[in-house]
Amino acid sequence: MAKPRAPAPLPSKEQILAFVAEQDHRVSKRDIARAFRIKGDQRVLLKAMLKELDASGLLARRGREVAAPGRLPPVAVVEIAAVDLDGELYAHPLKWEGDGPPPRILMVPEATGQAAPGPGERMLVRLHRLDSGLYEGRVIRRIDVRPKAVLGIFQRVGGDGRIVPTDRRARGEFTVARTDAGAARSGELVLGEIMGGSALGPQRARITRCLGHLDEPGTVSLIAIHTHGIPVDFSQSALAEAAACRPAPLSGREDLRAVPLVTIDGADARDFDDAVFAEPDPDPANPGGHHAIVAIADVAYFVRPGGALDRAAYGRGNSVYFPDRAVHMLPEALAADLCSLKPDQERACLAVHLWLDADGRKRRHRFARALMRSAARLTYAAVEAARTGDSPLGHHLATYVLAPLWSAYAALKRAREGRQPLDLDLPEKEVVIGTDGRIERIAPRPRLESHKLIEEFMIAANVAAAEELERLRQPCLYRVHDQPALAKTEALRVFLEGLGYRLPKGPALKPAFFNRVLVDAATTANAELVNMVILRSQAQAQYTPANIGHFGLNLRRYCHFTSPIRRYADLLVHRALVAGLGLGAGALPEEAGADFVAAGEHLSATEQRAVAAERDATDRYLALFMAERAGASFRGRVSGVTRFGLFVTLDETGASGLVPVRTLGREYFQHDEAGHALVGQETGRAFRLGDRVSVRLVAADTVTGGLRFEMESVEETGAIIKPSQPRPGRRPIRRRR
Secondary structure, three states: OOOOOOOOOOOOHHHHHHHHHHOOOOEEHHHHHHHOOOOOOHHHHHHHHHHHHHHOOOOEEEOOEEEOOOOOOOEEEEEEEEEOOOOOEEEEEOOOOOOOOOOOEEEOOOOOOOOOOOOOOEEEEEEEEOOOOOEEEEEEEEEOOOOOEEEEEEEEEOOEEEEEEOOOOOOOOEEEOHHHOOOOOOOEEEEEEEEEOOOOOOEEEEEEEEEEEOOOOOHHHHHHHHHOOOOOOOOHHHHHHHHOOOOOOOOOOEEEOOOOOEEEEOOOOOOOOEEEEEEEOOOOOOOOOEEEEEEEEOHHHHOOOOOHHHHHHHHHOEOEEOOOOEEOOOOHHHHHHHOOOOEOOEEEEEEEEEEEOOOOOEEEEEEEEEEEEEOEEEEHHHHHHHHHOOOOOOHHHHHHHHHHHHHHHHHHHHHHHHHOOOOOOOOOEEEEEOOOOOEEEEEEOOOOHHHHHHHHHHHHHHHHHHHHHHHHOOOOOEEEEOOOOHHHHHHHHHHHHHHOOOOOOOOOOOHHHHHHHHHHHOOOOOHHHHHHHHHHHOOOOEEEOOOOOEOOOOEOOOEOOOOOOOEHHHHHHHHHHHHHHOOOOOOOOOOHHHHHHHHHHHHHHHHHHHHHHHHHHHHHHHHHHHHHHOOOEEEEEEEEEEOOEEEEEEOOOOOEEEEEHHHOOOOOEEEEOOOOEEEEOOOOOEEEOOOEEEEEEEEEEOOOOEEEEEEEEEEEOOOOOOOOOOOOOOOOEOOOO
């Protein structure tokens, strides 16, 4: 009888990593054990080794499976992201655990006769990695994730009707039977329940809610709210919790009611969650220094972990702001009252005392739960006027409250200049809504020194919070901003060299390197373009318990502490401070740290959802504003270059629209991705990112918010670019006649 085979020696970590990297798919612990003949008690040791490798970031785990980071498995669920003019489909994986953006997936056309999938559709695919790093995807089966509802404009067609979706990604219209139309009027924004339909014909829908005519005030933001799934209604239990809240007593709190703290916000601000104060530091050991206080609404006192109010706030993640309304993270009873630092009202706050030296460097800090009374609700414009000596404010406020704030800001500004954070200058446009709810004007958003004053005070408070939580060893959601990906910075370096600017090579880039380029370009015609391409090269800021620092601000530790009324991440920071410092009710539960990874992912996603909804609403307002000017000519700049055309942003309004590639000329145009250009294969004629152009508005789609332009002339362009050969397997872009 043969003896049982003895288990082989336990492999090293290097051997495990090598084995996993060689596989084209994710492998389980059982696969690794089988490959290395690991049995019995050695399985416990293997499990411990895999856990260590996972913690070090050398393996990417999902459940019981592991894979080398940065690669896709052979089979995955993907979502169609784009369809170019040649009909080629690009997708992205639904789940990605590598560094940087996920790889692009070029879909192989199906041979089943089915209609081609559109953006947003999902499917299970088999993946093959190409030498270029691109993946090729072959469909195994489609996944039915069609929405159960549609938002669109209702139009009467004879006795029946149809819904034209407001979502640009939607494919086709929906028919509505007369009996399913209810009281909907033609041209009205409606919500419809999708009822299905034949495989080849249009789908049917039943109208469930009428939201008003497209031209009526407020309809535009309603479209953005419904399109992006922004939660609007609070549960009755959450509203009841908010209604039951009462002002916090002074007991157990520091009394700051006599300190002239002031709030400084925009004229249209809807909530006031931060107040500031500064005075010269009386300590003779700190000549020229300042004592400052940043006081933040104590939301943690009212919103307790695990309650209905807490669940509602977490689900929303953050407030969302539109030109005509705000969708608050908290009910009005808190957001606009008990948690809002209104003037002459006693309010609970979590305050940080900051002691700064003459050059703005923090010497020490101290956190305290307090009770305050705001001395004034000030606007940025009024504070700016006080700086220039043309103040509409009283002498006492301007001299004894604002003058020390400006003095402390001057010190913080010196510290900022020494730190050298990334200093981008990108002008913004703001949609101004009149009292009748309609667009009054579209104007540049002012960038005042008073804005920067508040920014520097808030940054100083956020840094102090991150340092305090690290000292206390409390779980924390850091606000992190990774270094730009090496591939992006290399492409940026090549592009900037073409404009005559030098960006150093190598992975160890610093914000100061980008700032030198920005300074060199500041007084040239390339200033806006250089700011734009540097911004696009940057990573996206996120929330995570793993601190990697904030590249853009050039800070080693940073978290969000200053806006708990409108950001749940800040509320978590407040709870962690309360728990770590033993400051009373509203602390984090002891086990909460285990959920911080999931919380960071969720809150990063809700932030991106809010940004997309706000941008969507602005685009639709701009389309409404531009609709009456169809046929007019405008000056602008090429702000995006794609395979299917050029995006142009207008100087006058900041509105962006598409110039389709088929309208650029009769020759073939190839997309030079690295050079941000469309290049004619016959003449070498190039349209590049940043070109100054004149365009004619052909159409403004008020339903989807899209604008379409025709190119009239190029005022500034780069030199003729020699066309390169198309990549294997790719067809050149062709003008469609």
